[in-house]
Amino acid sequence: MQSQKYHFCDSYFQYRRNKTVPVKVGNITIGGDSPIRIQSMTTTNTLDTDATVNQSIKIAQAGGELVRITTQGRREAINLKSIKESLTRSGCEVPLVADVHFNPSAADIAAQLIEKVRINPGNFTGGAKKFRQIEADSEEDRAGMDQIRQKLIPFINQCKKHYTAIRIGVNHGSLSDRIMSKYGDTPQGMVESCMEYLRICREEQFNDVVLSIKSSNTRVMVHTVRLLVHRMREENMHFPLHLGVTEAGSGEDGRLKSAVGIGALLIDGIGDTIRVSLTEPPENEIPVAGMLVHYMGEKANHSPIAETNPQHYSPCSYVKRQSHPVMGIGGDNAVAVMSDLRGTEPKNIRFTTPPEIVVCTPDQLNLLPDNLSNAIKLLDHRSCSTDLNQKVAPLCSINDDWHQIHEPAFVEITYPDLTDDNVMRLRTKNNIVLILKSNNLNSTAEQRAFFMAMQNLGLTHPVIIHGHYEDKSSDDFQLKAATDKGLLFLDGYGDGLSLAASQIEPDQVVQTSLGILQASRVRFSKTEFISCPGCGRTLFDIQKTSQQIREKTSHLKGLKIAIMGCIVNGIGEMADADYGYVGAGPGRISLFRNRELIRKSIPEDQAVNELVDLIKSYGDWIDPVE
Incomplete structure (x- = not known):
C-alpha cells in the first residue's frame, strides 16, 4: 500500500477512534478511552451571575458535560468564582471553561478559579489585528515569538499549579498578523498558529491541552483539522481534539452544516469533544450533538471494507474527481439531486425546488407536476421505452444486461460489485450514470473506497451517491444523511445525491439534499x-x-x-x-x-x-x- 501524504487516521476503511492522551477537566476526562464529550457555551453577560448560572444549569440538565463562558476581561474572570460557587451550591458540578481572547491577565485569573481556559493564539498576544505585513524570520517576527513565550509560559505555570486544562482554539477568522504574513488565511496558517503554542506547552512539560481549529466553512474546517492531526503525528503529539463549525446558523441549516463538518471528522475517528454552534438557546445544541455521537457509535462494528490504494485521495485540499458528462450529469455540471417517487401518491408529489432526476413508475409518469418537465425520468428497464426527447431513461441493477442497451442508462452498484467482469463492462459503455449504494453500516467509508477504486481503474463515469433511511423523524433523517454524505462531497466525490426516506415527504427529502450539498459547499441553492x-x-x-x-x-x-x-x-x-x-x-x-x-x-x-x-x-x- 502506497504511503499517504496526509495520514490523519489509522484507516480510511475501518472505523477506529484516533488515539489521544487523556486530559482531566474537573470531574471528566477528555480523550484517551473516554467517550466523546458534549459541550455548549452560555450567551449571558458573565457579570450577571444568576443568569449565567441558570443557563449553565439548563445546559447541564440537557446533557452538556462542559460549559464555556465568555471571559472578556479581569472583572469577568474574577466573577467566575461566584458563578462556580453558585453552581456548586445548586448541586451542579459541570466543569467550566473560560473563553479568553485579548486579555492574558484574564486567562491567568481564570486558571486559578475554574477547570479549563480556552485561549485563541491569534488574539492572545499582540492585541487587535493591524493587518500589517511581517517578514518571516525578521526581527519583528522573532519579537512576536518572544512575546508569545512571555505571556504563555506564566499562564502555563498557573495552569500547572491549579491543575487547570487549556484549550488552544484557533479560529479561521482570527489569525495573527505574523501568521497571515507567512501563510495567508490558509489551513497551513491555522495549523502553524496552533503548533507554535503546542510546542511551547511541550517544552514546558505541560500536557493538559485540548486543541480546536474551527471555521464557518466546512471544507476549510475539515481539511484543516485533518492537517493538524497529520502534523501532530509527525511531531509525535497526540492531544485530544474539540470539533465544531463556527457560525453554523440556526434551524435546519445550522444542524445540517454542523453534521456535515463534525460528522466528516467523527467518521474517521477524529474528535474527543464537540460543540454544535447554533444561533438558538444553547441548550438546544445538546440533543443535536448527542445524536451525532450516538449515530457514530452505531458504526463502530461495521462489516470489513476491502482496502484499495488511496493514491489519488486529497484529504487536506479540495480536488474534484474528474467525470465525463452523461445526460447533463457529471463533468462540469452542477451536482444533481435525485428523488425516488415510487410508492408516493401522485397528490403528494410536489416540489419547492424540483430535482434534476426522478425515479417513477409508468403510472406516475403522466401525472408528474409541471415543474418536473425538465427532469430526467428513470423507469425500471423492464417497463421503460427510452425516449431521450422526454428525458426518459432506463434504471438497471448491476446484474442486468445494461451493457447491451444502446441509449444512456442509470445503473445501481455497490463497492463489492466493482468486480473484474463489471469493470470490463463499464469500460465498453461510457453512457452510464452509476447510482452508488451501500449496505454497510459505515456506508461513507465503503462509498469513499469505491471512488478511490474507480480512480485507480481510470473509470470516469458520473456517480450519484445514494443513501437509504427509515427514520420517521425528519430531524434524525437530516442529521444522519448529512453525517454520512457530507464527507464525500467535501472530498470532491459525487456528481449527484439521492436520498431515499419513505417516511419523509419527498419535497423535504429534496430540500435536505440541497441543504447537504450547500453545507458541503458544492452547490448553492439558497442564501x-x-x-x-x-x-x-x-x-x-x-x-x-x-x-x-x-x-x-x-x-x-x-x-x-x-x-x-x-x-x-x-x-x-x-x-x-x-x-x-x-x-x-x-x-x-x-x-x-x-x-x-x-x-x-x-x-x-x-x-x-x-x-x-x-x-x-x-x-x-x-x-x-x-
Missing part, C-alpha cells in the same frame, strides 16, 4: 447565512435579529450573509461572506461588504433595513417572488 450563536460579548438580540434578516433575505439564492455578535472573530469569519452584520457596541451595528467596513455604528433598530439597502445599492438584490 447562505453565517450566523454565530452569540455569547456574553453580544450586545444585541442575535436570535431575533437573525430571524429578521432571514425573513427579508432568504430568497437571495447564492448570496452569503454573516450575522456576527461582535468583532472578535466576526470580521475574519466573514471571509466567505458577501455582506456582514456585526455588533459594534451597545445598540450599534456595523455593516460590511466583502470584509470592508461600509457603514459604521448604525442604530440597531435601523440596521436590518440598512443591510437590505446596502445589498440593493450593490446590485445584489432581487425582489422575492410572491
Whole structure:
C-alpha cells in the first residue's frame, strides 16, 4: 500500500477512534478511552451571575458535560468564582471553561478559579489585528515569538499549579498578523498558529491541552483539522481534539452544516469533544450533538471494507474527481439531486425546488407536476421505452444486461460489485450514470473506497451517491444523511445525491439534499447565512435579529450573509461572506461588504433595513417572488 501524504487516521476503511492522551477537566476526562464529550457555551453577560448560572444549569440538565463562558476581561474572570460557587451550591458540578481572547491577565485569573481556559493564539498576544505585513524570520517576527513565550509560559505555570486544562482554539477568522504574513488565511496558517503554542506547552512539560481549529466553512474546517492531526503525528503529539463549525446558523441549516463538518471528522475517528454552534438557546445544541455521537457509535462494528490504494485521495485540499458528462450529469455540471417517487401518491408529489432526476413508475409518469418537465425520468428497464426527447431513461441493477442497451442508462452498484467482469463492462459503455449504494453500516467509508477504486481503474463515469433511511423523524433523517454524505462531497466525490426516506415527504427529502450539498459547499441553492450563536460579548438580540434578516433575505439564492455578535472573530469569519452584520457596541451595528467596513455604528433598530439597502445599492438584490 502506497504511503499517504496526509495520514490523519489509522484507516480510511475501518472505523477506529484516533488515539489521544487523556486530559482531566474537573470531574471528566477528555480523550484517551473516554467517550466523546458534549459541550455548549452560555450567551449571558458573565457579570450577571444568576443568569449565567441558570443557563449553565439548563445546559447541564440537557446533557452538556462542559460549559464555556465568555471571559472578556479581569472583572469577568474574577466573577467566575461566584458563578462556580453558585453552581456548586445548586448541586451542579459541570466543569467550566473560560473563553479568553485579548486579555492574558484574564486567562491567568481564570486558571486559578475554574477547570479549563480556552485561549485563541491569534488574539492572545499582540492585541487587535493591524493587518500589517511581517517578514518571516525578521526581527519583528522573532519579537512576536518572544512575546508569545512571555505571556504563555506564566499562564502555563498557573495552569500547572491549579491543575487547570487549556484549550488552544484557533479560529479561521482570527489569525495573527505574523501568521497571515507567512501563510495567508490558509489551513497551513491555522495549523502553524496552533503548533507554535503546542510546542511551547511541550517544552514546558505541560500536557493538559485540548486543541480546536474551527471555521464557518466546512471544507476549510475539515481539511484543516485533518492537517493538524497529520502534523501532530509527525511531531509525535497526540492531544485530544474539540470539533465544531463556527457560525453554523440556526434551524435546519445550522444542524445540517454542523453534521456535515463534525460528522466528516467523527467518521474517521477524529474528535474527543464537540460543540454544535447554533444561533438558538444553547441548550438546544445538546440533543443535536448527542445524536451525532450516538449515530457514530452505531458504526463502530461495521462489516470489513476491502482496502484499495488511496493514491489519488486529497484529504487536506479540495480536488474534484474528474467525470465525463452523461445526460447533463457529471463533468462540469452542477451536482444533481435525485428523488425516488415510487410508492408516493401522485397528490403528494410536489416540489419547492424540483430535482434534476426522478425515479417513477409508468403510472406516475403522466401525472408528474409541471415543474418536473425538465427532469430526467428513470423507469425500471423492464417497463421503460427510452425516449431521450422526454428525458426518459432506463434504471438497471448491476446484474442486468445494461451493457447491451444502446441509449444512456442509470445503473445501481455497490463497492463489492466493482468486480473484474463489471469493470470490463463499464469500460465498453461510457453512457452510464452509476447510482452508488451501500449496505454497510459505515456506508461513507465503503462509498469513499469505491471512488478511490474507480480512480485507480481510470473509470470516469458520473456517480450519484445514494443513501437509504427509515427514520420517521425528519430531524434524525437530516442529521444522519448529512453525517454520512457530507464527507464525500467535501472530498470532491459525487456528481449527484439521492436520498431515499419513505417516511419523509419527498419535497423535504429534496430540500435536505440541497441543504447537504450547500453545507458541503458544492452547490448553492439558497442564501447562505453565517450566523454565530452569540455569547456574553453580544450586545444585541442575535436570535431575533437573525430571524429578521432571514425573513427579508432568504430568497437571495447564492448570496452569503454573516450575522456576527461582535468583532472578535466576526470580521475574519466573514471571509466567505458577501455582506456582514456585526455588533459594534451597545445598540450599534456595523455593516460590511466583502470584509470592508461600509457603514459604521448604525442604530440597531435601523440596521436590518440598512443591510437590505446596502445589498440593493450593490446590485445584489432581487425582489422575492410572491
